[in-house]
Amino acid sequence: MNTKVLFAIAAGLVLSTTNVSAQATDCATTASIAYEHAKVKNYDAAEEPLWKVRKECPTHSVATFQFGKKLLESKYKKAAAGEKTALANDMIALWKERLQYFPAKTKVGDMHSDIGQIMYDNKIGTKDSQFAEFDKAYKEDKTNFKRPKKLYTYFSLLVDLQSEGKKELQDVFTLYDDITEKIEDEESKKAKKIATLTEKEESGATLSSKEKRSLKNNGINLKAFSQVKGGINQKLGELADCKNLIPLYNGQFEGKKTDINWLKGAAGRMSAKECTEDPLFFRLVEALHKADPSAKSAYYLGILALKDKKTTKALEYFNQSAQLETKASDKAKVYFRIGEVMKKKGSYGKARSYYKKALANKPSLGTAYLRIASMVAKSANNCGADVFSKRAVYWLAANYANKGAKVDPSLKKTAAAAAANYKAKAPSKTDIFNNPGITSVKIGCWIGETVKVPKL
Template sequence: MKTRITLLIAALLMVTNFGFAQQDEECMLNLTLMNDYVKSKKYDEAYEPWMKVRNKCPKFNIAIYKYGEKILDHKIDNSAGEEKLAFIEDYNTLLDAANVNYESKYSKGEIEEQKALLKYENQKALGLTDMQIFESFDNVFKNYKSDFTSTKGLYVYFTKTVDLFKAEKFEIQKVFDKYDDVNDQLEDLNDQYSKSLNKLIEKETAGTALTKNEGKYKKYYGQKLEANDKISGSLDAYIGELANCENLIPLYKKDFEMNKSNGAWLKRAVSKMYNKECTDDPLYIELVKAYDQADPSADTKYFVSTVLRKEGKTAEADRYLKESYDMQTDPIKKARMAKKTANDFKRRGSYGSARTYYREALKLNPSDGTPHLYIATMYAKSANNCGDNAFNKRAVFWYAAQEARKAGQVDPRLKGTAAKTAASYEGNAPTKAEIFSENMAGKTINIGCWIGGSVKVPQL
């Protein structure tokens, strides 16, 4: 299947070592032919030798299934009618056989996830309803949650929920519940990918070169994080105006009494109210208090701090904020909380405090470069207040550009964004003509104000 990622496919296809004491020559020949054709993307030519080795020696090599997916993907894409349906049915048969013969590589949950994706990708040809597609993914989520890792699958799972709500098949609460389910799953997956990626980054930072295999995994984790980040934004766009205060407040008011001791429900309600900026409503305060009483945690202390701040109790709010941060022990979750705390300070114009927390986030999760971009933004916004003359004030933009570029250096996902942001800041810095007229080429400017640090003026 196109969406399937196989990191070690080449290693799995070493035709000189099939793991059998006595190898069938015919099966070896057909596997070799299949391998050569697939590598050349000649999937039609690969079909016949693949079928021969698959039927005669189903346990001969895992490549029968890895490459079989590619071959059947091609056949499905290039067929129609009954022929297409036959290839789809055969794909399901192949997946079941993979689970039987290579269970360690093809778990039941992964098989069910792939089958759900196959149904979605061929929904029209199979004549399936949106409810049937939803139920396929719902089966995976409820019974094989740890195997539900497909970014595309999670997106489809949620969007079908919204579509079914619009078709009056689901209540709006179902949409919000599924939104939270999918976001929680994405967050858990990102935690796993980030921790694995950080170990590789730490190894590189220590001066030890990654092995070829580790290099592949580093790229893989980065790609998964990037895909999941994009999907998170897409979920917000798809839910659109449904998740607004006008819908959320009456819904949570209606269900509050029966859920005021339910920590999981309260967490989702408070988070949604906070993220959708419904915090001015008295219900938000009630929800936060109930959440902190039902299930006190780092999260609840954070939300209590937001209530105290709205009441003008800044010192008390800051104490709760620090308590919240100190209570969190998991490095990725702590990094996420550091960013959230930094964002709060940034919104209030407390740039020095914001930078402190952004830098904490960078230490805790070095594979996430977004704090560098946020710090660069604060530098750029402060340019007019940092410097004793016009030239020195605009020199701050060089400093901001340097910070922005760091984002792309530590986080491959941000290379393009970091480069564009840095270029934009450099466009606001002094021109070559101004550098010449001020005789500043190569000189160092101490920035001062809350920023501190210094920047070297470019040579002409």
């Protein structure tokens, strides 16, 4: 090879390297300009350089797609109705490009559920294609599929497809159980944080600004999950009523009577909908206990014992169920049921201990707080030493009712009404003035708690 040829090749390599280096420098500069504008939400200035980086050097940084998403979301919020579909398609394209260039930094659950919601909101594609996005997100990355609105849309689409004959009723029940469990897990996490911070606040400690934000945000999110759970139950509607469950499960029983998961689901749904009077429920429980003696079968046997007014036997089954149960939310359900039995018997102290065990396993179970509040209020005359302390019992009842509202926003109105009723019966401002020096009241009998005198 002669010298001229070698020189030409070398020159070409140098030029190529120089061009690549220059392009990389240009990308970095353009990206820096775009990101700085996007950070302060100056999207008008950020748009041109950001899309230039996206087109010419998409692998430069995942930040291109992160800021691009925020930019498009901002435009979408401000856009007229006729402009939203085009922007929605832009967002879908952006998500797919991010997955293409940064698969390790893209959460499949977040991406596909986001795409599904965008499609649903803008009537893009069919219900089948919209559902497919949510289904992929949920089945492949359930952890990152947790936005309340998306969970509702996913379930709503399935119910719609079932009504069109494209999905089986059993598919609806299966997803309902799974999503409800996921929502309740999220509710418990948030309710636990709320309960912890509320107790700290009630003890007289000052919450930090970070803790105050956490208390507020967890309250907002808990309310959203509570609303979605209510929406999902409403969407399920009559599909899960006894009139549909009984013929469905009667038809499936012979072929499924050794399928433990099916038996658990069928018995659980019939129990939840109070279809326990039908002979099918006994057959389900009997088959379940035979196939897999467990916490679930013991619980259902307890229900049947209660039905036959065999309270002692029912409590034996319920306590056995609670000991065997490994799932926190189901353990809470068993403890709550025992609490209900004890409350009905008038054993308030035992009932409270079981309600509290239920709350320890499911902190969002606000109904348990309302039950305790009710028992405390009913015991005012028996547990107070004098007129003032007897009426002070109602402050404690009100405190329990308020706790119920904090951990379960769906109970807000009911809890507020109960708390107001209890406070009306508690000592007035004049009563407090006439009993100077009393800052707290120790309440006796089964209650055994001390309540602070509030500043009225």
